Amino acid sequence: MSHRPIALEPAxxxxxxxxxxxxxxxxxxxxxxxxxTRLAHEPVLRATVKLVASPHPGERRTAQAVLDVRGRLIHAQATAESTRKAVHLLNDRLRARLLKTTRDWENLRGRELRDGEPGRRHPAPPEEPLPHRPRREDPVIVRRKTYALERAIPDEAVFDMEQSDYDFHLFTEAATGQDSVVYRAGPRSRGDGYRLAQLDPRPGLLGPVRAALTVSPVPAPVLTEQEAVERLEFTGRPFVFYADAATGRGCVLYHRYDGHYGLITPTPA
Structure with missing residues (x-):
């Protein structure tokens, strides 16, 4: 028996x-x-949208969305010079991710990602990076997120990152047991592949990796939260992956679109 999609009303x-x-x-x-939501093959339990307009004149607008498709979260985001155009781009990206996920999510997670398969990264509609560094005199950590890190192989982490439309993904690498972060090795439009950083890199233990992935040989620095903030500002990078000085766990401190910081930490074991 076929399953009839259950869509949401705008309200x-x-x-x-x-x-x-x-x-x-x-x-x-x-x-x-x-x-x-009419495209989903399973019930959409919830849909949330965030529309952001910076108070600074001339800065781009951001539109983000999350669909809860029977417990499976599908994310997308877009930026543009106007909110309406950002929503238009969001529609394109969310549609693509929804259709890709609907085709066969469960099979993709356990298979090799060969060229041409739905799990292989394809170019998204043209996108400019999030304006993650509007200058502020007093940036602070305004968002903290703590969750139990998923245990996954690098290919699965790359897939999850792309499905969520994130620039990085914090997880526990299955073969080494290391808290790790996977991220894009360069601009999305350039197609440079992916990079993996770990608390204590063990590239020889990773096993076969199908994604275009390189491994950083540098161990994650051991930092306090304040030291992580200072390193993020000093390097000018979008995020810093580090080992928390108190817990030893892998954390990510990152620049937000509003000029403040966000912090991701794992749930204590």
């Missing part, structure tokens, strides 16, 4: 607004995301 789409967002753009986002 059921939750929208969080930050900054000066017009009511018409909120309605447009609700209608856009609700229409996409």
């Amino acid at each position: 059921a789409v939750d929208v969080e607004v930050r900054g000066g967002i017009r009511p018409a753009d909120v309605r447009h986002a609700k209608e856009t995301v609700a229409a996409l």
Whole structure:
């Protein structure tokens, strides 16, 4: 028996607004995301959208969305010079991820990602990097996220990162037991592949890796939270992966689109 999709009505789409967002753009986002839920082959339990307008003139607008498809989260985000255009780009990316996931998620996770298969990365619609470094006089950590790190092989971590439309993914590497982070080795448009960093790199123990992946030979620095902030500012990089001086666990401190910081830490074992 075929399963009939269960879509959401626009009123059921939750929208969080930050900054000066017009009511018409909120309605447009609700209608856009609700229409996409008709593509799901399983019930969509919840859809959330975040629309962000920076208070600084001339900065780009951001639209983010998360669909809970029967417990499976599908993420997408886009930036543009206007909220309406950001929602339009978000529609394209969310549609692509929803269709890709719907085709055969369970089979993809256990198979080799050969060229041409749905799990292999394909170019997304043209996108500029998030404006992660608007200058602030007093940036602080405004978002903290703690979760139990998934145990996965690098190929699975790359797949999960791409499905979530993130620039990095913190996880526990299955073969070595190391807290690790996988990230893009260069701009998305250039197709440079991926990079893996670990607390104590053990590339010889990783086993076969199908993704275009290189391994950093440098151990993660042992830092306090304040030292991580100082290193992030000094290096100018989008994020810093480090071993927490108190717990020894792998953490990621990153620049947010609003000029502040976000911190991801693992749940204590």
